[in-house]
Amino acid sequence: xxxYTPPVDTxxxxxxxxxxxxxFGQLPRLFRAAAGDRARSKVIGxxxxxxxxxxxTHHTGEDELLFHLLRERxxxxxxLMDRMDxxxxxxxxxxxxxxxxxxxxxxxxxxxxxxxMAAVIDAMMxxxxxxxxxxxxxxxxxxxxxxTQREWDALGKHGMSAIPLTRRLxxxxxxxxxxxxxxxxxxxxxxxxxxxxxxxxxxxxxxxRETTTIRG
Numbered sequence: 001x002x003x004y005t006p007p008v009d010t011x012x013x014x015x016x017x018x019x020x021x022x023x024f025g026q027l028p029r030l031f032r033a034a035a036g037d038r039a040r041s042k043v044i045g046x047x048x049x050x051x052x053x054x055x056x057t058h059h060t061g062e063d064e065l066l067f068h069l070l071r072e073r074x075x076x077x078x079x080l081m082d083r084m085d086x087x088x089x090x091x092x093x094x095x096x097x098x099x100x101x102x103x104x105x106x107x108x109x110x111x112x113x114x115x116x117m118a119a120v121i122d123a124m125m126x127x128x129x130x131x132x133x134x135x136x137x138x139x140x141x142x143x144x145x146x147x148t149q150r151e152w153d154a155l156g157k158h159g160m161s162a163i164p165l166t167r168r169l170x171x172x173x174x175x176x177x178x179x180x181x182x183x184x185x186x187x188x189x190x191x192x193x194x195x196x197x198x199x200x201x202x203x204x205x206x207x208x209r210e211t212t213t214i215r216g
Contacts, residue, residue: 007144008152012175012187014140016058016159017132019174023051024125026215028118033216035111045106047214048117050167052095052102057162059088065155066143074146080138087131094124156190172199173207 027048034040067084070076097120105113143152163171172195176184188196 008147008149009186010140010144010152011183012156012190014136015175015179015183015187017136018178020051020055020058020132021129022178023047023174024055024121024128027051028121030214030216031105031114031118031121032111034109035114036109038107038109041106041109041114043214045102048098048102049106052098053162054159054171055091056095057159059092061155061158063088065151065158066139066147069151070139070142070146074142076142077138080134083134084131084139087127090127091124091131094120168195169199169203170207170210172203173211177207177211 027044030044030047034044067081071081098117101113101117104110105117160168172191176187179187188199191199
């Protein structure tokens with residue numbers, strides 16, 4: 001009899017999904033409200049750039065380190081996986097469209113450009129929300145009993161490695177913003193001790209100050 005292997009704890013992805021829902025849900029309002037205000041567009045543009053990169057890294061990590069392993073090892077609903085792929089492509093198309101407009105808007109605060117980007121995100125959000133929900137309901141339970149802990153950890157390392165060192169404490173703030181005490185402790189346990197200490201001493205304060213400026 002093979003030894004019992006406990007399921008992998010995949011809850012950290014739920015926390016990542018909360019960031020994506022919250023921050024992309026706010027971006028259309030922020031784009032529109034910064035119309036004609038170049039000081040604001042620089043702030044909002046930098047935040048949007050970070051969130052676009054965060055979303056792109058999240059999806060590439062799933063494509064490269066999660067979905068192909070599930071296809072190799074698990075009995076999956078083909079329609080579910082086709083839907084996951086299609087939704088990734090649709091969201092990626094929206095990200096590409098915003099990428100093309102964001103630099104010029106960040107410098108100019110052009111209301112028409114901001115309105116176009118806001119409309120792209122508004123149109124994308126139903127697909128993104130459905131995608132994240134279905135991942136949580138159908139993909140994560142399969143992943144928890146299919147991947148090894150090392151394989152799951154590789155997904156997290158992929159995401160963190162794409163974040164500049166100077167921004168990691170801010171991203172930790174985004175990830176833990178809507179956690180309850182149990183979730184926050186559960187997530188912090190997977191972080192290196194220096195990261196936990198740095199977030200406690202300076203990271204949370206920096207995150208609060210920055211997000212207050214962004215959200216207005």
